[in-house]
Amino acid sequence: MIFDQLERFGDNTAVIDCAEKRWSFIDLVDQSDKIADYMDSRTLMFILSKNHIQVVAAYVGALRKGVVPLLLSADIQIELLNNLVDIYKPQYIWGEKNSVELAGNIIFSNDEYQLLQTEFQPFDIHENLAVLLSTSGTTGSPKLVRQSVKNIESNTTAIINYLKLTPKDRAITTLPLYYTYGLSILQTQLVSGGSIVLTEASIFERKFWDLLIKYEVTNFGGVPYTYEMLKRLRFSRMEIPSLRFITQAGGKLSPDISADFARVCAQKGIAYITMYGASEATARMSYLPADKAEEKAGSIGIAIPGGRFELEDVEGNIVTSFGDNGELVYYGDNVTMGYAVCREDLLKGDENKGILHTGDIAFKDEDGYFYITGRKKRFLKIFGNRVSLDSVEDYLKSKGYLSCACAGVDDKLTVYSEDKIDAKEVCGLLSEYTHIHSSAFSVKFVSEIPRNNAGKILYEKLKDMKL
Amino acid sequence: MTNMEKYINAFKESLEIDDSIITDELAFDSIPEWDSVGHMRLMASLEDTFDIMFETEDIMDFSSLGKGKEILKKYNVDL
Numbered sequence: 001m002i003f004d005q006l007e008r009f010g011d012n013t014a015v016i017d018c019a020e021k022r023w024s025f026i027d028l029v030d031q032s033d034k035i036a037d038y039m040d041s042r043t044l045m046f047i048l049s050k051n052h053i054q055v056v057a058a059y060v061g062a063l064r065k066g067v068v069p070l071l072l073s074a075d076i077q078i079e080l081l082n083n084l085v086d087i088y089k090p091q092y093i094w095g096e097k098n099s100v101e102l103a104g105n106i107i108f109s110n111d112e113y114q115l116l117q118t119e120f121q122p123f124d125i126h127e128n129l130a131v132l133l134s135t136s137g138t139t140g141s142p143k144l145v146r147q148s149v150k151n152i153e154s155n156t157t158a159i160i161n162y163l164k165l166t167p168k169d170r171a172i173t174t175l176p177l178y179y180t181y182g183l184s185i186l187q188t189q190l191v192s193g194g195s196i197v198l199t200e201a202s203i204f205e206r207k208f209w210d211l212l213i214k215y216e217v218t219n220f221g222g223v224p225y226t227y228e229m230l231k232r233l234r235f236s237r238m239e240i241p242s243l244r245f246i247t248q249a250g251g252k253l254s255p256d257i258s259a260d261f262a263r264v265c266a267q268k269g270i271a272y273i274t275m276y277g278a279s280e281a282t283a284r285m286s287y288l289p290a291d292k293a294e295e296k297a298g299s300i301g302i303a304i305p306g307g308r309f310e311l312e313d314v315e316g317n318i319v320t321s322f323g324d325n326g327e328l329v330y331y332g333d334n335v336t337m338g339y340a341v342c343r344e345d346l347l348k349g350d351e352n353k354g355i356l357h358t359g360d361i362a363f364k365d366e367d368g369y370f371y372i373t374g375r376k377k378r379f380l381k382i383f384g385n386r387v388s389l390d391s392v393e394d395y396l397k398s399k400g401y402l403s404c405a406c407a408g409v410d411d412k413l414t415v416y417s418e419d420k421i422d423a424k425e426v427c428g429l430l431s432e433y434t435h436i437h438s439s440a441f442s443v444k445f446v447s448e449i450p451r452n453n454a455g456k457i458l459y460e461k462l463k464d465m466k467l
Numbered sequence: 468m469t470n471m472e473k474y475i476n477a478f479k480e481s482l483e484i485d486d487s488i489i490t491d492e493l494a495f496d497s498i499p500e501w502d503s504v505g506h507m508r509l510m511a512s513l514e515d516t517f518d519i520m521f522e523t524e525d526i527m528d529f530s531s532l533g534k535g536k537e538i539l540k541k542y543n544v545d546l
Contacts, residue, residue, distance in 0.1 A: 202503040204495070206527040229507055233523050383504060424483070437504035438483055 001130065001149055002156055002191050003032075003060050009193040012167060016197045016215055017053035025193075032061035038108040038115055039092055041066040043122045044132075044346070046084070048074040048095030049178040051198045054113040056177070056186065058094045067092070068125055068346070070132040070144065071178035074099060075435060087142050088343050089120035125346045132340065133180055133279045141391065145279045146337040148350065152187065154333035155282035158304040159188045162287055163219075163245065163273070167193035172217045174203060174226055175384070181249050184283035185221050194218075203229055209238075216242035223250035223384025225411070227257055236264045245271035245290065250384035251410055252372060255298030262293035276300035276372070281356055282334040285309075286370065299369040300362075307332030309370055311362060325373055328362040331355055378459070381410045382440045389413070389459075395433050401426065405449045405457050415443045416462055471546045473516050474539070478532060481508035491533030517544045 006014070009025035016022055023031070035058050039045065045062055049055045049071045062069040070088070072081065078100060085093075085102065093102060093116040097109060108115040128148040135143045159165075171189045173196065175182030189196045197215050201208040203226065211217070217240075222230065227248055246265065248258070258274060265272035271290035277283050286309070288301030303309050311319040311326030319326035331354055338351035359377035362370050378389040389406040392413065396404045403418040415426055423443035431438035450461040468476070475489055482500040495501055501509070510526055513519070513535075519542040521529075529535050536546050 202496075202506075204503050204506045204527060206524075209527070225504070225507075229503060232507060232510060233526055237523065427483075431499070437502060438500065439481075439504065439508055 001063050001066075002153055002187060003063050006060070006190060009167065012193060013170075013195040014190060015053055015056060015195060016211075018051070018198055018200060020211075021053075023053060025190075028057060028060060028190075029064075031057040032064060034061070035094070035108065035115060036061035036065035036067065038117075039065060039067050040122065042125055042127075043067050043091040044088060044125065045069045045092040045094060046081075046088075046090045047071050047178075048076070048081075048093070048099060049176060050074045050096070051173045051177060051200050052096075052112070053198060054096075054110070055094075056196075056198070058113070058115075059177070059186075060190070063130065068129055068132060070134070071183065072134065073176060073178050073435065077432075084142060085118070088346075089123070090118060091120055091122055092117055123343065123346075126337070126349055128337065128349070129346060132346075133183070134178070135279060135339070135386065141388075142341055144340045146340050146346070146348070147279075147282055148337050151282045151334050151336050154306060155184070155284060155304075156187050156191050158306050158334070159184065159284055160192045161305050162289075163188070163247075165189070165192035165194055169194035169218045169244065170197065170215060171195075172197040172208070172212050172215075172220050173199055174220050174222055175250075179250075179384070180279040180283050181221060181223070181277070181384075184277075203233065213240065213242070218242055218244040219246060221247040221249065224248070224253040224257075224381075225383040227253050227261060231257060231260070235261075240268075243268075243270050245273055247273045247275055249275040249277055249284070251381035252298075259294055259297035262297055265290075266294065274299070274301060276370075278356070278358065280336050280352075280358075281330055281332070282336055284334075285330045285332070285356075285358075288369070292369070296365075296367075296369050299365070299371050301369060303330070303332070304334075307334065309362075309364075311364060312357075322366045323363050325361050325363050327376055328358045328360045328370065328372070329355065330358060380408055380413055382413060382434070382436050383411060385434070385436060387413065387434055387436070392430065392433070395430075396426070399429060403449065405459070405462055407459050407462050411440060413441050415441065416446050416449060416465075417443060418446060418449055420445065470517075470544060474513070474536070474546055477509060477512040477516050481505065481512040489532070491536075492531060494531040495529070513539075517542065519544065 006025050006029050011024045014023050014025045014028045045067050047069050097114050104116040104118040106114050107117045130149045131147040132144045171185050177183050261272050272293045274288040276286040286301045286303050308331045310329045312329050313326050335352045335354045335356045360372050361374040362372045380387050392406045405416045408414040427438040427441040430441045450458040482505045484500050525538045
């Protein structure tokens with residue numbers, strides 16, 4: 001497994017934690033194995049995640065031991081957590097002390113964190129299963145992605161290769177670790193012998209930049225919203241000599257802003273790398289090399305080493321001509337085993353066989369660079385989080401809002417309602433449900449939600465409706 | 468509307484909050500509405516309202532409603 005050899009980096013710095021304590025690779029491995037010693041191999045563990053050293057240690061320890069972890073936001077609503085516990089029946093739960101009241105025995109604890117052993121007996125888990133990730137880190141959806149040892153190894157190796165990571169590289173957290181992009185930054189840094197600064201500070205806080213400068217950070221990642229914040233902070237005027245590259249993923253940044261950053265970064269000697277991925281592909285599927293960042297702004301680039309894209313038309317035929325749209329299909333060893341919606345699914349083998357239909361519509365230019373133009377599936381990316389429009393509709397129905405339909409664009413979800421409902425209350429509810437700022441939601445009133453004869457909502461018409 | 472009313476209004480509208488929690492002590496990250504997304508909206512709203520452009524340092528130092536009043540003085544906005 002990817003973390004089996006971490007000891008070989010010895011006394012090199014692996015992590016600088018939130019208290020600015022330095023952890024060498026030996027320190028990290030010691031702490032990781034100490035936690036893992038209390039667990040049996042081939043069991044299921046929930047990790048209530050913050051950007052804390054104890055979360056990193058538990059994750060590394062679980063993977064070294066062959067325990068399958070599911071990373072969840074530590075801020076998850078207790079009902080949602082209980083629901084996941086009921087469905088998946090984990091043997092262990094790792095979280096901050098006194099953070100949640102759950103049934104079980106505390107079998108290990110340190111100053112900050114504790115390991116809870118539940119009453120659930122171990123059950124059979126597929127031998128290749130390594131990690132579980134939530135398809136939406138925020139809504140506590142029980143739909144999980146099953147990642148194998150091979151998936152993680154292949155993706156980590158490919159990313160290290162195209163970012164040319166070395167032991168000199170040091171990242172700083174800008175994203176949560178339960179989010180596939182944030183987790184991938186942690187994994188690639190550690191496996192390449194580099195290091196990571198852990199912080200819960202946002203880029204709007206002085207502390208973040210103080211850490212970045214003090215510890216000579218060489219890279220960080222951001223979702224489109226991060227880049228809009230960087231623009232407002234006038235990143236162009238900042239002097240950060242240690243910064244070697246920055247990556248952008250988690251949704252499509254407007255081509256204008258992308259081109260701006262490409263220019264600014266080129267002047268500063270920072271590589272600006274746009275990437276594209278999904279938790280269904282472990283983390284990354286493509287990248288736009290820095291030297292093409294300005295020329296090809298708006299493109300997701302080319303497939304990562306070892307991967308390949310094809311475009312498929314509605315009949316499933318391969319689209320070969322340049323500029324023609326088709327569904328983006330990815331082929332590679334990082335395509336995950338499939339989904340799980342219940343405990344029994346953890347015994348399933350590889351269902352995808354290395355092929356992922358992304359649900360994104362794209363075309364290819366004459367140089368072989370891919371551009372995403374639309375989406376087949378009903379979801380939005382809001383501040384980097386994937387939000388399923390159908391699950392939001394279902395949630396609203398469960399709360400008694402029966403005549404609603406949801407549509408919108410990235411970073412802006414609109415609830416269309418036939419009834420006069422309290423817009424502020426609905427936006428507040430959705431903010432609570434998704435853990436996303438309420439300004440991302442709005443309510444519009446319509447006389448009638450357009451439907452076809454079968455009663456299916458015509459979402460395309462909904463967007464064009466006069467209000 | 469006085470400048471002070473405009474200032475308070477920017478908080479209420481960009482953070483979508485009520486009068487009841489408006490005090491000088493209202494701080495960044497102390498309520499879910501004033502997270503980094505809220506901060507972004509607040510900074511944009513204040514820049515538009517007073518026709519100013521914040522320096523990087525001031526965006527980072529804008530840590531509470533009270534602190535913001537001091538910062539606006541630097542931009543010659545009398546509250």
